[in-house]
Amino acid sequence: MPDSEDVPPILTPRENAFQFSRLLGVILMLAGAALAVIVFNQKSTSASRNFAEPYALILGLAVGPGLVFFVCAFFLNRNWVAITGLVFASLYHLIALYSFIAWLMMLIADHDFKPMSLLPVIILGTLCIALIKLMVLYSRCTRVPRDPLFYQRGFEPLPVVPLTPSDASQADISLGDRLIPQIPPPPAADNQGK
Numbered sequence: 001m002p003d004s005e006d007v008p009p010i011l012t013p014r015e016n017a018f019q020f021s022r023l024l025g026v027i028l029m030l031a032g033a034a035l036a037v038i039v040f041n042q043k044s045t046s047a048s049r050n051f052a053e054p055y056a057l058i059l060g061l062a063v064g065p066g067l068v069f070f071v072c073a074f075f076l077n078r079n080w081v082a083i084t085g086l087v088f089a090s091l092y093h094l095i096a097l098y099s100f101i102a103w104l105m106m107l108i109a110d111h112d113f114k115p116m117s118l119l120p121v122i123i124l125g126t127l128c129i130a131l132i133k134l135m136v137l138y139s140r141c142t143r144v145p146r147d148p149l150f151y152q153r154g155f156e157p158l159p160v161v162p163l164t165p166s167d168a169s170q171a172d173i174s175l176g177d178r179l180i181p182q183i184p185p186p187p188a189a190d191n192q193g194k
Contacts, residue, residue: 013140014076020137021073024130028066065092076141086138093131100124
């Protein structure tokens with residue numbers, strides 16, 4: 001049996017989602033930066049007039065979602081951030097799945113098969129799988145604990161106990177089943193000793 005030092009610690013779903021969301025965010029931002037450099041090198045050599053269109057696509061489809069996932073990773077202790085990340089990941093998954101199917105259909109319809117044409121299909125397929133994993137992790141972060149104490153919200157009402165004049169003269173005041181002792185006044189200070 002391995003020592004307890006050799007066994008890695010078991011991570012909570014929130015810690016798993018934090019690590020995976022942060023990793024996916026960094027990968028998407030780096031991929032977007034790499035695509036921007038590639039597009040910049042291709043556009044600088046060609047005489048194209050529409051120079052900002054590829055950059056808007058790169059920002060919208062790689063850098064923007066990467067930044068959202070990266071920011072969501074650091075605020076996962078709030079439940080609404082996990083829900084927002086889940087919604088955003090599912091919308092981004094629909095876009096990636098649509099792109100994956102479109103590239104796959106173009107690859108099937110293409111009669112001149114080139115090995116480099118498989119690269120976008122592999123990247124988009126991997127992105128779809130990673131987004132499914134991220135959605136599962138986000139959904140595990142939003143689960144409500146099963147502890148019955150979690151469902152008790154607010155203050156418990158105290159029973160109303162009317163005070164009668166005989167009860168008010170006693171040394172302790174009774175509140176339901178609890179007794180609150182009255183604090184005796186402090187002894188008078190002796191000024192003659194000075």
